[in-house]
Amino acid sequence: MRFNSFFSRKSAPTVNHEGAAAFTLTPQIELYAAVATAALSDQFYEKADTRLQRLRELVARNEPTFVAQLAVYARESLNLRSVPLVLCVELARLHRGDNLVSRLVARVVQRPDEITELLAFYAQANGRVGTKILNRLSKQLQKGLALSFNRFDGYQLAKYDRSGAVRLRDALFLVHPNPKDAAQQALFDQLVRGELPTPYTWETELSAAGQQAYADPTERAAAVARTWEALIASGKLGYMALLRNLRNILEANVSAEAMTQVCATLADRTAVARSKQLPFRFLAAFREVKALSGGPVASVLAALEDAIAHSAANLRGFGAETRVVVACDVSGSMQQPISPRSKVLLYDVSLVLGMLLQSRCQNVVAGMFGSKWKRISLARGPVLRNVEEFYRREGEVGYSTNGHLVVQDLRQRREVVDKVMIFTDVQLWNSNGDGGTIAQEWAAYRRSVAPNARLYLFDLAGHGATPLQVRPEMGVALIAGWSDKIFDVLTALDNGGSALIEIAKVTL
Known part of the structure; x- marks a missing residue:
């Protein structure tokens, strides 16, 4: 499939969470962006339940094979754990007639605790409570989980046999895996009796050391x-x-x-x-x-x-002949933890990914935008120190989301660049009241200054709309996620591909 075929030719106009003009995405692109950025926790613009409901609706709007490929891509390439399990459960609710779901579950579940996490979400998604929590499990889910059980040894089962809504013992009774041999049957019996040997882990060793009695x-x-x-x-x-x-x-x-x-x-x-x-x-x-x-x-x-x-060893970056702009969004909505227990903000993800890219480019302008756009000269190389320098100075640009100023600055300088990389939650709006938008600025910049320039929106939040149409002929592409794997998609785009083509490469 060619790059063009993945995008609707005429994106429908809408508004973003700030009420600014925006454009809808195809169901495939929207699901990809939502999955790649899903922490399944409350965000600045979207509560966890809202994101979960949108994921469920998007699964229903997409082909089952694509959903399965995306789940594998999210687990194996983006290294995400929870959201692929959500896709498995939602696909099991909608898809029948073959073994796609069982093969998917066996592929996605890579740790024993993911068995119990999947079952807990299955119970939640299907309104199961109390003694009915595990009744009427999808046969394909059951088969896939049984295959997963066969993959784990005694150490793994003991390490991840934790308390929760569903225990591994409950899961074993539910899915009835056929043991590979007598040794595995013995392991299953130990799990049922609660007699698996305590695993050697750093937690158990430190706990033992701390619990001993000491006089001093x-x-x-x-x-x-x-x-x-x-x-x-x-x-x-x-x-x-x-x-x-x-x-x-x-x-x-x-x-x-x-x-x-x-x-x-x-x-x-x-x-x-x-x-x-x-x-x-x-x-x-x-x-x-x-x-x-x-x-x-x-x-x-x-x-x-x-x-x-x-x-990011595989990040090729760009040589001196390729002129690059790296712009990091430090607006108020980016000052949001990626999960309730994390100290890391979306803003931090923006800076880390931006500085990783900056470290690999030889001809690069880096900066940050909020109410203003500001270029910042940094040494190429020390990624984490550069992130901290941006972090120290973020108050210098304010907290609106005037991403159009990045392109406006290039147009006014009549500065020709090849690639503009914007790391953002994509909720761009104009706080200056002059009506300017990034869509207008980009069209004017390509028309009057750099007709071959390309704009890459690195979507870190996946809210489902973009401030300009994502179309190759307009030089606009969308990449989503927090992983260094986003740079593989960047390489694919430069070779005529797309994120969806990378997902389509997944074999099931």
Whole structure:
């Protein structure tokens, strides 16, 4: 399929959440954007229940095969966990007649706790409460979950056998997986009896160290430090656990040898690739560590800079011959946590992705916009330090969403660029009252200054409308999500493809 065929030729006019003129998206593009940015929590413009209801409606408007491909793409390429399970449940409600759903579930469920999470959402989506929570489960969901059970060993089952609306034991009784052999049957029996061996994890080890009785608090602190050192030396502390516990490790005053190993692991290219961390998680760790003082802190910060650079190792960037503008939205609606428990804002995601791209471009103008658009000159390379510099200065541009000023500035300077990259929640509006829009500015810029320029909207919120028509002949493209994988879509666009073509490559 060609790029053009994915977009309606005449997008219907609408308004965005700020009441500004906007354009609708095709059901495929809207579902892709909603899924790629779904935290399933309250956002500035959209409550979690509203987003969930819109996802359900969009699933019904799309072909089942596309929904299944998108679920796999979200799980395996974007490294999202919850929203692919939502797509599985919604597809099971609507689709019958083949084994598409069972194959999808077996593909998407990659951890035992995703079995129970899927069943809990299934109960919620179908209004099941009390003793009826697991009644009348879709046969295709049941078959897919049974296949998933066969994939997990005793360590995985024990690690993720947690309390909740649905326990793994309940799921086992519900889906009746056929054990592969006698050893797996024994595991299932242990799960039913609650006799799976306690797994060796960093949580259990630290808990054991902290629960011992010590006469002196310094003895307890020393025991915790020794436990961290043992975990680090064992290689069994996963990359995500390491990233999230850097502050705890530093405050435990582990040995210099242990800290050297921590930094080596953080900065290891292979470990970073295998961890599949979303780029903003490196920023969250960077901020936690930066708040501390002491000898190892500088080394850890440097290791985190190396790590985020490795996380986008496949980002090709652009050479000196390609003129690029990177514009980051720092408006009020971007000052929203991506989830209730996160300190990371949509604004942070905008800056991290923008600075990753800036670090790979040789001829680049970077800046931020709110009420004003401001260019900021930064060294190419230190992604996290550049993010922090933007963060320090965001109040300099105000908190409206005047994204049209980015293009207006180029037009007034008569500055020819090849690519304009805007990282935003796409709820652009004009607070100046002069009627100017990004659609008008873009058309004028291409007509009078740079007819071959291309505009890329990096949608970080997925609210379902855009401030100008997403059409190739107008030089406008939409990319959605928080993952470094958005840059794979950018490469595909430059080669005549699209996000939907990348999704269509998924084999089921």
